[in-house]
Amino acid sequence: xxxxxxxxxxxxxxxxxxxxxxxxxxxxxxxxxxxxxxxxxxxxxxxxxxxxxxxxxxxxxxxxxxxxxxxxxxxxxxxxxxxxxxxxxxxxxxxxxxxxxxxxxxxxxxxxxxxxxxxxxxxxxxxxxxxxxxxxxxxxxxxxxxxxxxxxxxxxxxxxxxxxxxxxxxxxxxxxxxxxxxxxxxxxxxxxxxxxxxxxxxxxxxxxxxxxxxxxxxxxxxxxxxxxxxxxxxxxxxxxxxxxxxxxxxxxxxxxxxxxxxxxxxxxxxxxxxxxxx
Numbered sequence: 349x350x351x352x353x354x355x356x357x358x359x360x361x362x363x364x365x366x367x368x369x370x371x372x373x374x375x376x377x378x379x380x381x382x383x384x385x386x387x388x389x390x391x392x393x394x395x396x397x398x399x400x401x402x403x404x405x406x407x408x409x410x411x412x413x414x415x416x417x418x419x420x421x422x423x424x425x426x427x428x429x430x431x432x433x434x435x436x437x438x439x440x441x442x443x444x445x446x447x448x449x450x451x452x453x454x455x456x457x458x459x460x461x462x463x464x465x466x467x468x469x470x471x472x473x474x475x476x477x478x479x480x481x482x483x484x485x486x487x488x489x490x491x492x493x494x495x496x497x498x499x500x501x502x503x504x505x506x507x508x509x510x511x512x513x514x515x516x517x518x519x520x521x522x523x524x525x526x527x528x529x530x531x532x533x534x535x536x537x538x539x540x541x542x543x544x545x546x547x548x549x550x551x552x553x554x555x556x557x558x559x560x561x562x563x564x565x566x567x568x569x570x571x572x573x574x575x576x577x578x579x580x581x582x583x584x585x586x587x588x589x590x591x592x593x594x595x596x597x598x599x600x601x602x603x604x605x606x607x608x609x610x611x612x613x614x615x616x617x618x619x620x621x622x623x624x625x626x
Contacts, residue, residue: 384512390508392453422509423455506544514552
């Protein structure tokens with residue numbers, strides 16, 4: 349079976365090339381601990397492989413022989429647009445990576461569906477090229493969950509899809525939708541992802557969720573990468589723990605490795621040290 353690389357070079361190498369196709373992976377963590385940087389590195393590096401192979405080889409290297417790069421990269425956000433995400437990526441990755449990668453990433457800004465029933469003024473989330481009439485024509489019959497589902501159904505097959513972030517759905521919860529509904533959608537997504545054969549990565553900030561809500565999301569995902577801050581002496585370090593990852597955890601458990609120290613480099617987030625847990 350060919351694996352799908354995450355785009356984080358040394359991590360991909362350690363786990364045998366990447367994740368099995370058809371996986372939904374949850375990136376969960378404390379603010380600034382590396383989850384968002386992992387998401388953006390994954391998007392940029394996978395896109396870079398298509399946009400500029402020389403730069404990809406320079407910053408990532410050569411993918412393992414048993415891997416398959418997704419044909420397309422789709423980045424979905426509930427609250428921000430392509431320009432904002434590009435600026436955020438530039439904080440993490442070298443400018444030449446971002447400039448090349450953005451041309452090969454397909455962005456879907458779900459903010460019109462997300463904010464349409466809120467008291468937020470429409471001009472705050474409707475782009476300059478859109479009009480209020482356009483908004484009414486395109487989005488009046490769609491809520492954010494149905495828009496998300498439709499987009500995934502059209503674009504997720506064999507591709508890399510990144511969702512930034514599931515935490516934002518907290519703001520969409522109402523009398524008609526609860527956390528159990530979101531968890532059920534996530535479980536349905538896991539089943540659909542198996543049929544699609546691509547890789548779906550979901551970002552969540554665990555500081556805004558309670559243990560029950562986080563547990564529902566973790567249970568619905570095929571794998572969870574949990575990012576935390578650790579203090580040792582006078583230095584704080586970002587760490588990543590691999591949890592509940594079907595088809596991946598067994599590859600590293602044999603070496604008693606489930607925790608990694610990570611750092612931010614010009615090529616984005618990468619594994620800098622491997623910690624063995626016995």
